[in-house]
Amino acid sequence: MGEHVVKLPDVGEGIAEAELVEWHVKVGDPVLEDTVLAAVMTDKATVEIPSPVAGTVAWLAAEIGEKVAVGAPLVRLRVPGSDGSASQPPQMGGTAPMEQPQTGPEPQPQPERQRMAAAPQAGAEPSAAAKPARRPALAAMPAARAPAGYGAPRPAGEKPLASPAVRRRAREAGIDLRQVPGTGPAGRITHEDLDAFLNRTPGTPARSGPAPDTSVEEIKVIGLRRRIAERMELAHARIVPITYVEEIDVTALEELRAKLNADAGSTGRPRLTLLPFLMRAMVAAIREQPIVNAHYDDEAGLIRRFGGVHVGIATQTDAGLTVPVVRHVEARDIWDCAAELARLAEAARRGTATREELSGSTITITSLGALGGIATTPVINHPEVAIVGVNRMAVRPMWNGSEFVPRKVMNLSSSFDHRVVDGWNAAVFVQRIRTLLETPALIFMEG
CATH class of the missing domain: 4.10.320.10 (E3-binding domain)
Structure with a gap:
C-alpha cells in the first residue's frame, strides 16, 4: 500500500489559513475520487475539500475549530501501491482501518478522537487484548x-x-x-x-411535576459563529458608535409598492419589498453625505470614501448571520436591486454564496422584518462607518392638523462611527432618507 497526502489547497486570494468546520470522513473510512473529505471556512465562505484519489482514510490533521495553513497536510490516505499488495480500490462500507504503512516518517501517536474513530463497530467482539479494563x-x-x-x-x-x-x-x-x-x-x-x-424503577417515588433539568450543553464556537463573534468583538473594541432613531411615515410608499407588485405578473418584474426603495434612497442621501459611504482604517489613520455604493444586507441563515453585498446600487434601478437582493439572499441561505458575494460592502442595512421592534442599536460592520436598521412597521394614529388618521409608520435606527461621522451629518443623512421614503416619487426622480 502507498500513501497519498491531501493538502489544504489555495482557497482564496491572499488566504494563508482556513478554519476546519466539518469532517465528512473519519479514520478507516473508504473514499472514492471526489468524495468530500472536509469543509473549511474563510471570510464566511465555506469551501468543501474533495479527495483527488480513491483510498482509505489513515490520518486526519486537526480537530473541528482548528485552523490549517494553506499547503499543510489535511488528510492522509492509504491507496493501492505498485508493490502488488493491493490492486482494487477500497469498497464503500464498514471497512476497518488498515495498518499504518511502514514507509515514510514514523507515525505520530493518534489523538483520542482518532483512536475512537478507528475503534471496532459496536456489537463486534473485541479481542482479549483490546478489551478495556473496567473502572x-x-x-x-x-x-x-x-x-x-x-x-x-x-x-x-x-x-x-x-x-x-x-x-x-x-x-x-x-x-x-x-x-x-x-x-x-x-x-x-x-x-x-x-x-x-x-x-x-421500583421503589423510586414518581415525580408529581416536571422534572428539573440539570443539563449543561457545551457548544464549541467554530465556523460562522466564531466569525460573527470576532467581528462583533472587533466592532465593540474599535468603533465609537452613535445611534439615531427617526420615525418614517411609509403609507404612500406601501400604496405605491402594492400597486407595482400588482402589475409585477404582467410586466415580468420581480416583486418589491421595502428594501430596494431604501437602497435607492440611501444612494441619493449619500450624494449629499458621502462620508457615510466609507471605511475607516484606524491603524493607518485613513478614511477611504467610496464612489460606488455597495450595500451589505444582513441576512439570517440556519448557520448564522451573513452579509451578502449588492454591488453598485448607484447604477441599479428599483427592480434590479430587488432581483439581485433576492438572488443573494437565497444563495446566502443555501450556503452557496461566494467569498466575493460576501465581502466588499461600503454600508450595511439590517432588518428583522416583523420582529424588528420599536427601535434597535445596530452594530456597525467594521471597517464601515454606518449601518441603517429597519424596525417593525405598524399602523398608528397620526395628527394631520385637524384630526387623527391611521398611518403606516416605522422607525429607522441607524448607527454611525462617531470618530468619522458627526451627529449633524448623521441626522442630515437620515432626514434625507425620510423625505424620499415619505414621498416615494422623488426616488424615481433622483433616478
Missing part, C-alpha cells in the same frame, strides 16, 4: 435493577453512550447506565431516558 468505581457501584419489561442490560464490556452531565446524574442516583435504554442517536442516553428509567 474500579464502576465495578464497585451497586447496579440498579432494570424494571420488568423495560429492556435488557447491554452486553458486558459495551460502554453506553451518554453526555458527562447524564453520567454524573446516574452516578449520583446509583444507576448503572448499562441498564438504561437510550433513545438518542446511536443509542445515546439522554436526560429524558434517565428520567424515564428512574420513574419506572
Whole structure:
C-alpha cells in the first residue's frame, strides 16, 4: 500500500489559513475520487475539500475549530501501491482501518478522537487484548435493577453512550447506565431516558411535576459563529458608535409598492419589498453625505470614501448571520436591486454564496422584518462607518392638523462611527432618507 497526502489547497486570494468546520470522513473510512473529505471556512465562505484519489482514510490533521495553513497536510490516505499488495480500490462500507504503512516518517501517536474513530463497530467482539479494563468505581457501584419489561442490560464490556452531565446524574442516583435504554442517536442516553428509567424503577417515588433539568450543553464556537463573534468583538473594541432613531411615515410608499407588485405578473418584474426603495434612497442621501459611504482604517489613520455604493444586507441563515453585498446600487434601478437582493439572499441561505458575494460592502442595512421592534442599536460592520436598521412597521394614529388618521409608520435606527461621522451629518443623512421614503416619487426622480 502507498500513501497519498491531501493538502489544504489555495482557497482564496491572499488566504494563508482556513478554519476546519466539518469532517465528512473519519479514520478507516473508504473514499472514492471526489468524495468530500472536509469543509473549511474563510471570510464566511465555506469551501468543501474533495479527495483527488480513491483510498482509505489513515490520518486526519486537526480537530473541528482548528485552523490549517494553506499547503499543510489535511488528510492522509492509504491507496493501492505498485508493490502488488493491493490492486482494487477500497469498497464503500464498514471497512476497518488498515495498518499504518511502514514507509515514510514514523507515525505520530493518534489523538483520542482518532483512536475512537478507528475503534471496532459496536456489537463486534473485541479481542482479549483490546478489551478495556473496567473502572474500579464502576465495578464497585451497586447496579440498579432494570424494571420488568423495560429492556435488557447491554452486553458486558459495551460502554453506553451518554453526555458527562447524564453520567454524573446516574452516578449520583446509583444507576448503572448499562441498564438504561437510550433513545438518542446511536443509542445515546439522554436526560429524558434517565428520567424515564428512574420513574419506572421500583421503589423510586414518581415525580408529581416536571422534572428539573440539570443539563449543561457545551457548544464549541467554530465556523460562522466564531466569525460573527470576532467581528462583533472587533466592532465593540474599535468603533465609537452613535445611534439615531427617526420615525418614517411609509403609507404612500406601501400604496405605491402594492400597486407595482400588482402589475409585477404582467410586466415580468420581480416583486418589491421595502428594501430596494431604501437602497435607492440611501444612494441619493449619500450624494449629499458621502462620508457615510466609507471605511475607516484606524491603524493607518485613513478614511477611504467610496464612489460606488455597495450595500451589505444582513441576512439570517440556519448557520448564522451573513452579509451578502449588492454591488453598485448607484447604477441599479428599483427592480434590479430587488432581483439581485433576492438572488443573494437565497444563495446566502443555501450556503452557496461566494467569498466575493460576501465581502466588499461600503454600508450595511439590517432588518428583522416583523420582529424588528420599536427601535434597535445596530452594530456597525467594521471597517464601515454606518449601518441603517429597519424596525417593525405598524399602523398608528397620526395628527394631520385637524384630526387623527391611521398611518403606516416605522422607525429607522441607524448607527454611525462617531470618530468619522458627526451627529449633524448623521441626522442630515437620515432626514434625507425620510423625505424620499415619505414621498416615494422623488426616488424615481433622483433616478
